[in-house]
Amino acid sequence: MxxxxxxxxxxxxxxxxxxxxxxxxxxxxxxxxxxxxxxxxxxxxxxxxxxxxxxxxxxxxxxxxxxxxxxxxxxxxxxxxxxxxxxxxxxxxxxxxxxxxxxxxxxxxxxxxxxxxxxxxxxxxxxxxxxxxxxxxxxxxxxxxxxxLRDTAFSITVGLVDRKVIIEDSMYDIKFVFPIGVGGFDEGVLNEGRVSLLTPRFQNGVIDQRAVISKREKPRYFDGKPFIRLLKGNDIRNDMTAIGFHTEINDSFVRGFDSHGCMRLRVPDLMALHDLIMDNDEQQTPITVSYKTKDQADHPAGKRNKTYKTVLNNGTKESPFFPLDRDNLVQLTYRETGAPLDKLIDSADDNYEDVFSYDTQEQLKEQNARRKNECQAKLMAGTIGTSQKDMEKCLDAGKREDSAKDRIYRKFMGIDSITALDLF
Known part of the structure; x- marks a missing residue:
């Protein structure tokens, strides 16, 4: 041979x-x-x-x-x-x-x-x-x-803190590791008073061949390359999530905390993972995503820990307020103070959104309702004017102004034509 x-x-x-x-x-x-x-x-x-x-x-x-x-x-x-x-x-x-x-x-x-x-x-x-x-x-x-490959039964383990994905078939003793980039931090903005990553943890996740997009065209930054979607369980109808593996959307691969929740792979690694899943006889591949893994196998690619992205807070610590960016996603901002890795601790009940919620639409509803109550309280207290314009100014405080350039960008990227489930 x-x-x-x-x-x-x-x-x-x-x-x-x-x-x-x-x-x-x-x-x-x-x-x-x-x-x-x-x-x-x-x-x-x-x-x-x-x-x-x-x-x-x-x-x-x-x-x-x-x-x-x-x-x-x-x-x-x-x-x-x-x-x-x-x-x-x-x-x-x-x-x-x-x-x-x-x-x-x-x-x-x-x-x-x-x-x-x-x-x-x-x-x-x-x-x-x-x-x-x-x-x-x-x-x-x-x-x-x-x-x-058709005789194998691979499982996938992701360690978010170490930013690695371990792909293993224990029966045939095959194991290899790829570096990844993962979600930015939420430091008490979306989930008040708690620190987490925008990439959820999956205790019993699966990758289903039927949910994989082999050539994703929209938004354009996916560049026609695979989008390997994660399910929170094995039900293709009810367990779909917006989280997946996809290509790096910047100029070069960064092993850091930068995304809105998805996990970014180098192109050769993404193509290898795609074909391993799609060419296998198993329709579903189990995947576990946690902050840390028991398996100490790692990859030598450098990790960016000092600079990281976190959810932008245009409110206060007591009353946080997050704006949306031009992609209609939660706006992130860079910090240079060192990623707070010590605050990322696995817990038995942290599975997808059971503990932490990253549903932007639900978060917006709650945030808008809270802001409306705050503005009405200010109106009653006389701290804002009584005109409709004064109320609108209070309601819109901290929001990012949407420009014609932003609208042109979204149309060009194909963002307006897809659902919220597919934005990540």
Missing amino acids: IRQAIVSSTIAVLLTMSVQDVYAQAVLGKNSLLTNQLIVPAEAANKVVGVRLDDLVNNFPSLVPGLANVAANIKSNPQAFFNSGTIEVVHNVFLNKLPEVTPGMVRLSVTAYVKYKGFSNFERFTVSYNNGAKKLADMLIQSEGSVN
């Missing part, structure tokens, strides 16, 4: 793990890890396995000798590694365990998610080479078997 090439090197005797671990902890610190003779610094210890090879090369260029050459060969000549059929796209190539490095020799255990014409496989293989190997002919490639 996988072409083999001969490498002219010998494998030296391995140091025992106990000796290596003593060395690593004594010299590098107690959280560092030494596998054979590969030194894994503490900051990379849980960010190697399950991570794209390209991401490892970009973030830890000197960690694994020769890894960049292996990644380049896979990219330039994939048929030499995977020949189960006609390759349409290699969605992901990642290490399934830590590399083995001995004096002059490296051995990688790799899994690749490959979409062939008519089917998809997870291909397992090893690559052995000497440290200076650059060409394919200098590498020994050996198949370790394959798993058809």
Whole structure:
């Protein structure tokens, strides 16, 4: 299945793990890890396995000798590694365990998610080479078997604080991790007196193939790419939500707290997740979304913690007031004070909107009713004028003025023609 090439090197005797671990902890610190003779610094210890090879090369260029050459060969000549059929796209190539490095020799255990014409496989293989190997002919490639996507049963776990999504099939021991951007903060504005993220938590969520939009055109910022909607349960009619995975809508990917609730993926990661869900025999894929995960697997992409977005409060702490932005969504604003991550605590009853409400329409009704009562009280107290204009000014205080430019923008983006459920 996988072409083999001969490498002219010998494998030296391995140091025992106990000796290596003593060395690593004594010299590098107690959280560092030494596998054979590969030194894994503490900051990379849980960010190697399950991570794209390209991401490892970009973030830890000197960690694994020769890894960049292996990644380049896979990219330039994939048929030499995977020949189960006609390759349409290699969605992901990642290490399934830590590399083995001995004096002059490296051995990688790799899994690749490959979409062939008519089917998809997870291909397992090893690559052995000497440290200076650059060409394919200098590498020994050996198949370790394959798993058809249709035989898998994946589950998805999202950690919002760490901004990661872990995709795993425990039966076949396949696990990989992608970085994500998530919702901004609500610091007591929508949900008074409490801090949360605009991305809800899902304890028993599912992704249903029937709810996935493979090419979402409106609003235009979705760029015709997939929108992978989350359901709060398995009822396609009653459990639909506005939350989903979609592409980054800014110029570049940001692993931060920026969205109105959806989770943003890099385009290759989004396409891989889309095809994994849509090409599987399982109509529904379970997903859990929480602030923190028990699984410590992570991704090396940088996290933006100092700068974050939060719901704009144009009222007071005692009587908050949120305006809508030009997209008809809750207006967010940047803060540079450091995201209050310590206030994000999982609780057993926090499931979708059971505890925190992010329903903009309901929030607006409550806010408008409260504002009307406040203005009537001011009128009775004589603190505002008695004219209709004075009352309107009181009612509209803190609202964002809608301009002709905003209306043109919404029409161009296709926002006015869709429902509130699809705005996120």
